[in-house]
Amino acid sequence: MTGALSNIRVLDLSRVLAGPVCTQILGDLGADIIKVERPGEGDDTRKWGPPYLLDENGAPTSESAYYLSANRNKRSLAVDITTTEGQEIIHALLEKSDVMIENFKVGGLDKYGLGWTSIQKRHPHIICASITGFGHTGPLASEPGYDLMVQAMGGMMAITGEPGGQPMKIGVALSDVMTGLYATIGILAALNARKETGKGQHVDVALLDCTLAGLTNLAQYYLTSGTVAKRQGNAHATIVPYQAFEAADGWMVIAVGNDTQFKRLATALGHAEWADDERFARNQARVKHRDILVPMIESAMKTRSVESWVSLCRDIDVPAGPVNKMDQVFAMAQVDARAMNIEMNHPLSPTPIHLVGSPLKLSDTSVDYRLPPPICGEHTRDILQSLLQMDDADIQALMTRNIVDQH
Numbered sequence: 001m002t003g004a005l006s007n008i009r010v011l012d013l014s015r016v017l018a019g020p021v022c023t024q025i026l027g028d029l030g031a032d033i034i035k036v037e038r039p040g041e042g043d044d045t046r047k048w049g050p051p052y053l054l055d056e057n058g059a060p061t062s063e064s065a066y067y068l069s070a071n072r073n074k075r076s077l078a079v080d081i082t083t084t085e086g087q088e089i090i091h092a093l094l095e096k097s098d099v100m101i102e103n104f105k106v107g108g109l110d111k112y113g114l115g116w117t118s119i120q121k122r123h124p125h126i127i128c129a130s131i132t133g134f135g136h137t138g139p140l141a142s143e144p145g146y147d148l149m150v151q152a153m154g155g156m157m158a159i160t161g162e163p164g165g166q167p168m169k170i171g172v173a174l175s176d177v178m179t180g181l182y183a184t185i186g187i188l189a190a191l192n193a194r195k196e197t198g199k200g201q202h203v204d205v206a207l208l209d210c211t212l213a214g215l216t217n218l219a220q221y222y223l224t225s226g227t228v229a230k231r232q233g234n235a236h237a238t239i240v241p242y243q244a245f246e247a248a249d250g251w252m253v254i255a256v257g258n259d260t261q262f263k264r265l266a267t268a269l270g271h272a273e274w275a276d277d278e279r280f281a282r283n284q285a286r287v288k289h290r291d292i293l294v295p296m297i298e299s300a301m302k303t304r305s306v307e308s309w310v311s312l313c314r315d316i317d318v319p320a321g322p323v324n325k326m327d328q329v330f331a332m333a334q335v336d337a338r339a340m341n342i343e344m345n346h347p348l349s350p351t352p353i354h355l356v357g358s359p360l361k362l363s364d365t366s367v368d369y370r371l372p373p374p375i376c377g378e379h380t381r382d383i384l385q386s387l388l389q390m391d392d393a394d395i396q397a398l399m400t401r402n403i404v405d406q407h
Helices: 018-028 084-094 116-122 147-153 174-197 207-214 216-225 259-268 272-276 283-288 290-301 306-315 326-330 333-337 380-388 392-400
Strands: 009-013 032-037 052-054 060-064 074-079 099-102 127-132 202-206 242-246 251-255 320-322 341-344 353-356
Touching (some): 018 032, 018 074, 018 099, 018 127, 018 174, 074 084, 074 380, 099 174, 116 127, 127 174, 147 174, 147 207, 207 216, 242 290, 251 306, 259 306, 283 290
Parallel strands (some): 032 074, 099 127, 127 202
Antiparallel strands (some): 052 060, 242 251, 251 320
């Protein structure tokens, strides 16, 4: 059985996170991903450590955990695209590819003859996905964009953090990750459209746009009411109780979604009368009187352990769960059952490396973990030989002139 995208080849000129997240998803689904990297340098994130992958002597290798997180199921081609010969290699590969993805600044590839205008004329079948901070239009189009900047400018930091506290970024580069997901969706839509038209198209995806779209209901609250959302900490603006609570031995969350669940929770907390109190009986009233209700729930929660409360809430069908640290997450039987911790052999590691598995579970065309995150230039010779029919002498000549590199 082959992957759902096993007939698709992607030339990946992206680096860091948003683009690699996108192409790792496509690779997991079977696409042939050729990761184009700078000779001798490679993806910037290879150096973003510690931690690094360790070799047989326990010494750090050149591969950071950051890089490993988003680059499996790819082949690495190290080629200098600033040279005429390197550009021609890219064009030759585009003839045999379906998608090109890049995250250069707007216009950054034009000087190499690899921008969308040139690609469209020379390779009309190609789908070109461009990831930038602000998109290819608008007054900020030429500005560089980074996840932290966009979390700030796009409104995410303003709604994250404790009430009255400083704005807070999300603990992971979420704007990058969301942009990678949207880029994947755009590419798949463009591939489907090409079946009808035979033509490729430009997929223009911006971190700012994706961050704003990701704010969903909070962005819509403003458009509907003109009211600017406030930071709620771990609470919810329009649902109560829906937040973190401290139990006797740690933190957990309770997510009451309706009045029936609240009635069951109140009884479990030893205060069945709360459900009959007009201040708390309905969610709208609970939101209005949260400053009275929440402290009472907090007091009751401290009488039992996290495990005890979670078990009790599950018994009465009230959504609840512990606030897990990463070691606790990977110790969960549920995570194991869903194959979210996978192993792959890696040429620099004496033992299999662990990677976060794909969340995509397809019944007939399951994801396939074929290749570990590649070493920079690991597949240069193989790609040039198998796809462009270059012989050893031609490849060696390119290596001698530092146009391509082979690990």
